[in-house]
Amino acid sequence: MAKYAMAVDLDRCQGCRGCMEACKIENNTPQAVFWMYVFRTETGEYPDTKMSFLPRPCQHCNNPPCVKVCPVGARFRREDGIVLTDPERCIGCRYCEVACPYGVNYYNWRKPDAAFGAYDMDYSDPDVAAVTGGVIPSYKNPDLDLLQGDEQRLTAGGAHSVGVMEKCTFCVHRVDKGLNPACVDVCPVHALHFGDIEDPESPVSVYLRERSSFKLLDELGTDPSVIYVGGAPPGSETREIERPLTEVRS
Template sequence: MPNYAMVIDLHRCTGCGGCIVACKNENNLPQGINWSYKRTETLGTYPNVRFFYRPTLCNHCENAPCVRGCPTRALHKTDGGITMHDPTKCIGCRYCQANCPYGVVKYNWRKPFGDWEKEQPLIPGCTSSASELNAKLGTTGVPWANMERGKYRPVRPTGVVEKCTFCHHRVVEGLLPYCVEACPADARIFGDLDDPNSKVNELLGNYKAERLREDLGTRPKVYYIRSFNAGTYERSKGGL
C-alpha cells in the first residue's frame, strides 16, 4: 500500500497560480472556492523588495483532526493515506472546518454554478446573459464540466464541505494530481513516501524540509523544501 506525499519546492515556485487554475478546472470548482491556493508575502522595503509564495492545499495529515471530528465519517482515510470526503454522508455540520488548523476545508453554501442561471447580462445591450449563453450552447447549468471525475461526483451539491483530494480520481488511474502535472516550474513533486527510490524521498533526503504547524502533531504529508538555494537536482514531477 503506497503512502502518498507531496513536496513543494519554494525555490522553483514562481507564484504563477497555475496550480490554482488547474485545480479549479480539474475538479469543477465554483467561484469563491479554492482547494489549491497560495500565501503571498512581501519581504524588504521598497525598492528593495521581493515576493515569497507558499502554495497551500489539504495536508492529508496522518493524524487528521478533520477525520477524527467528523460525526458521519464523511471525511475518511482511503488508499495511500489520502484524506477523502464523501458528500453523500456529509450533513454540513462543519466540525471539520473548526478542527482543521490549516483552513483548507471549504463549505459550499450556495448552489454550485448558480451564476449560470442569471438572466441579467453583465453589460446591458452588449453581452449575453449567462442563461442566454447556456441556451445557445445547448447546456443546462454548467457550460463545461470535467466528467473524468465520474463516480467521484463531478459537481458537489449545496450544503456540504469540500477540499483537495490529491486528485484521487487520477491517482487511482496511475496519474499524478493535476496541480503537479500542470506546474510549469515542476515545483510540485508527488510520490510514495514508503518507496526509498521515489523522487519525494530523494528530495527529502537531500534538503531540509518543513511542514505547516508540525507542533500540533497532525503529521502533514505536504512538505516544503528550499527558499533560495543554489543547489540543483534533476527536475521531475515525481511518479506513482
C-alpha cells in the first residue's frame, strides 16, 4: 500500500500563490475557500524585516484529530494516508474544524452556486459577455463527483453543498489516476513534491533524503504527511501580510 506525502520546499517557494489558483480551478471551491493556502509572512522590525512564504494544504495527519472527533465517521483516513470527508455523511457539527490546529477545514456557510467562481457577477451583462465570450462559469470538474478508493465514498470533492465540511483532498481524484495533485503540477519553481513516501525512489522520498525537514506543529503529535524542507517553522514573531479575499459575503 502506498503512503502518500508531500514535500514543500520553503527555500524555493516564492509566494506566487499559483497553487491556490490551481486548487480553486481543479476543485471548483466556493468563494473565500482555500483548500491550499499560502501564507505571506514577515518577521523582524523595519528596516530589518524578512519576508517568507508558507504553503498550507491539509496536513493529512497520520494521527488526525479531526478523524477522532467526528461523531459519525464522515471524516476518514484512507490506508494510503489521505484524509477525506464524506459530504453525504457529514452532519455539519464543525467539530473537525475546531479540533484541527492548522485551520484547513472550510465549512460551506452558504449555498455556493451563486458565486462558484471568485466573484458575484452578472455574466449575461453584455459588457461582461464581451470579455468572457458568453461562457458562463461555474464549470464543474466531473471527476469530483466520483466515488473514490476501495471504500467507494464521496470525498468532499465536488458536492460543495451548504452545511457540510470540506477540505483539501490531496486531489484524490487525480492521485487515484496516477497524477499529482493540481498544486504540485502547477508550481513554477518545483517547490511542491508529491509521492509515495514508502517507496525510496518516489520523487518525495528522493527529495527528502538529503535535506533536513520539519513538520508543522509536530509537538501536538498529529504526525502530518506534509513535510517542509528548508526555511523555518513560523514562530511567535511571524506576522501575516497580504491576505486575499477571505470574507464570505451573505
